[in-house]
Amino acid sequence: MRRLALLAALVLAPHLAQAQSPQPAPPVDPTVHRHLGFFLRLDGGIGYLSSSTSLAGTSASMSGVAIPFGIAIGGAVTENLIIAGDLWGIAAVSPTYKLGGQSASSADSSFSLGGFGINLTYYFMPHNIYLSVTPSLVGLSMSSSGVSASSDAGFGAKVGLGKEWWVGDHWGLGIAGQFFFGINDDTGTNPPTWTTLGGGVAFSATYN
Numbered sequence: 001m002r003r004l005a006l007l008a009a010l011v012l013a014p015h016l017a018q019a020q021s022p023q024p025a026p027p028v029d030p031t032v033h034r035h036l037g038f039f040l041r042l043d044g045g046i047g048y049l050s051s052s053t054s055l056a057g058t059s060a061s062m063s064g065v066a067i068p069f070g071i072a073i074g075g076a077v078t079e080n081l082i083i084a085g086d087l088w089g090i091a092a093v094s095p096t097y098k099l100g101g102q103s104a105s106s107a108d109s110s111f112s113l114g115g116f117g118i119n120l121t122y123y124f125m126p127h128n129i130y131l132s133v134t135p136s137l138v139g140l141s142m143s144s145s146g147v148s149a150s151s152d153a154g155f156g157a158k159v160g161l162g163k164e165w166w167v168g169d170h171w172g173l174g175i176a177g178q179f180f181f182g183i184n185d186d187t188g189t190n191p192p193t194w195t196t197l198g199g200g201v202a203f204s205a206t207y208n
Contacts, residue, residue: 029169032169032170033169035076035080035081035125035208036076036079037075037208038075038207038208039073039074039075039076039084039121039206039207040071040206040207040208041071041072041121041204041206041207042204042206043069043071043160043176043178043202043203044067044069044070044202045068045069045178045200045202045203046065046066046068046200047065047066047067047068047178047198047199047200047202048063048064048092048198048199049063049064049066049091049092049095049111049113049196049198050063050196050197051111051140051197052194052195053186053192054192055099055192058099058100059099059100060097060100062092062095062096062097062111062142063095064093064094064095064096064105065092066090066091066092066093066112066198066200067090067091067093068088068090068178068200069088069202070087070088070158071086071087071088072085072086072087072119073085076208080123080124080125081120081121081122081123082119082120082121082122082208083118083119083120084118084119085116085117085118085119086115086116086117086118086134086136086158087115088116088158088180089112089113089114089115090112090114090180090198091110091112092110092111092112094106094107094110095110097109106144106145108144108145109142109143109145110143110144111140111142111143112140112141113138113140113156113180113196113198114141115134115136115137115138115139115156115157115158115182116136117136117137117157117158118135119132119158120133120134121133127163128163128164128165128166128172128174129161129162130160130161130162130163130164130176131160131161132158132162132176133157133159133160134157134158134159135157136155136156136157136158137153137154137155138153138155138156138182138184139151139152139154139184140182140184140196151184151185151186151187151194152184152187152191153184154182154183154184154185155182156180156181156183156196157180157181158178158179158180159179159180160176160177160178160179161176162202162204163176164206170207171206171207172205172206172207173203173204173205173206174203174204174205174206175201175202175204176201176204177199178199178202179198180197180199181196181198182194182196184196
């Protein structure tokens with residue numbers, strides 16, 4: 001009997017040792033909570049937009065509460081430095097129009113500034129605060145009572161300063177202050193130049 005017990009112990013010993021040995025920990029993703037690789041940001045919020053020009057020596061402007069929005073897709077060229085294509089816009093609904101000393105508003109009208117450019121974003125870690133600049137090709141458009149008009153293409157930019165909080169390994173939610181501007185010539189002969197300024201607060205969802 002002792003021989004049988006000894007033989008059984010010799011057979012089972014390697015298996016028992018293997019079962020009791022600690023299992024290796026799963027590998028840790030080295031990119032978690034770091035700004036590396038593919039980048040996607042969606043943002044939207046609320047703000048204010050104003051555009052002004054001079055028509056035959058008379059000032060003209062339009063302004064109102066506006067909705068900014070944008071989508072940026074790109075990637076990190078080095079840790080914390082992002083380059084992305086950025087499609088953005090800010091639209092004012094039911095704005096106030098002024099011509100000389102006269103002003104009026106219409107519920108059936110809107111105007112917007114939209115742009116596309118190369119976005120540069122830098123994250124200041126570990127605080128996850130970022131500065132974002134997008135020099136852009138921009139256009140100004142207006143719609144009233146079903147009639148729309150657009151300016152020639154011009155130069156502008158979108159600038160943002162924000163803070164994000166990690167809500168997953170690669171997803172962050174944030175809030176940012178944004179600034180917009182554009183310079184556009186109207187269409188036609190000897191067109192006036194519209195100068196457009198806007199600002200707002202936007203909420204964002206970012207994957208990186």
